[in-house]
């Protein structure tokens with residue numbers, strides 16, 4: 001297994017141990033040529049690993065290009081509250097130094113002088129370990145060198161997010177950092193132009209940032225070679241559901257889904273057959289056994305009509321009701337809607353009611369038709385992606401399991 005982020009050498013909260021291993025070399029390389037960092041990240045092909053898959057260098061470039069007459073922020077997004085996703089908490093609690101080194105290099109690349117570690121309050125160990133590690137970095141020899149390269153002081157803040165799922169959305173995170181309730185903002189302006197207190201703001205996921213020090217240490221080609229030609233590097237999967245060995249697994253991009261489930265996940269509980277996999281988290285789409293061979297990279301998963309998302313893979317075995325599972329997820333999204341956009345506030349509530357009715361055998365054919373129609377009308381009518389994500393999982397389940405929906409209707 002080509003572990004990088006989960007490799008034993010990358011673990012530990014003690015900075016001197018991290019620096020006595022391979023740690024620090026990426027930052028040294030970055031300090032020797034700060035202007036060259038973004039080109040290396042572009043050549044490496046690093047993409048956002050928090051769900052979007054957006055090329056990292058593009059966002060960094062936007063922020064770097066903004067005028068230098070105001071503060072610039074980096075939000076390290078560790079809100080992580082989506083059902084089935086637990087990789088960032090693992091990285092923050094087990095290996096905070098690689099995350100912090102990545103954030104420092106990112107700050108150097110985009111001329112950022114304010115870094116905020118934005119962490120789910122339920123993840124107490126993550127918060128504690130990142131706080132301890134940040135204090136060590138602030139007294140290390142690197143800190144002065146970074147401030148000299150930035151030509152200003154560097155401020156690092158570790159904060160607990162509000163704990164709401166919606167607080168992980170990038171503009172909601174900006175509101176939170178400003179001390180407000182995490183209501184997503186309309187775009188434009190994009191955060192790179194106007195984010196925290198109107199300043200240029202870069203937001204990256206914890207796993208994205210964790211890769212950065214390794215790329216700067218080993219080079220862009222090394223990172224490319226870890227992948228399969230479609231997507232570079234590795235991906236951490238949060239494997240859960242009906243498998244024998246659920247957990248976090250880091251595998252090279254392009255590893256087949258079947259290998260993740262049967263080799264690493266130990267196969268199915270009670271030797272049952274796979275019925276479905278919620279690929280990329282609860283707000284993504286479903287893959288069925290015919291796609292079990294799909295190479296897990298951004299492009300290949302997209303070609304099968306799904307997405308890699310956060311890397312959460314929730315495996316469902318034969319005998320499990322899909323309607324019940326989808327109902328549980330949509331209840332979560334209805335509860336998580338911030339309520340700003342009427343189609344999302346009422347839409348997720350109504351969809352959740354319809355699903356609960358179907359799941360308990362009380363729904364009519366008309367209810368099912370309403371559900372199908374809402375899947376066509378609602379996507380795209382909210383300010384942020386929460387509504388689309390909720391509708392995506394419903395729509396996908398209707399495509400693959402319509403018979404199950406029909407047989408759940410009242411006679």
Ligand SMILES: Cc1cc2nc3c(=O)[nH]c(=O)nc-3n(C[C@H](O)[C@H](O)[C@H](O)COP(=O)(O)O)c2cc1C
Nearest residue numbers: 048049050077079080168169170204205208385386
């Ligand atoms: C409802 C919602 C919740 C989100 N929660 C998170 C989160 O907890 N962590 C995260 O990194 N990204 C989350 N995102 C995605 C962010 O908006 C953003 O795309 C991401 O932090 C960018 O980082 P990346 O480019 O490194 O992936 C969420 C998006 C939505 C719509």
Ligand code: SF4
Nearest residue numbers: 338340341344382384
């Ligand atoms: S789509 Fe939903 S969660 Fe997103 S801003 Fe609108 S109401 Fe809030």
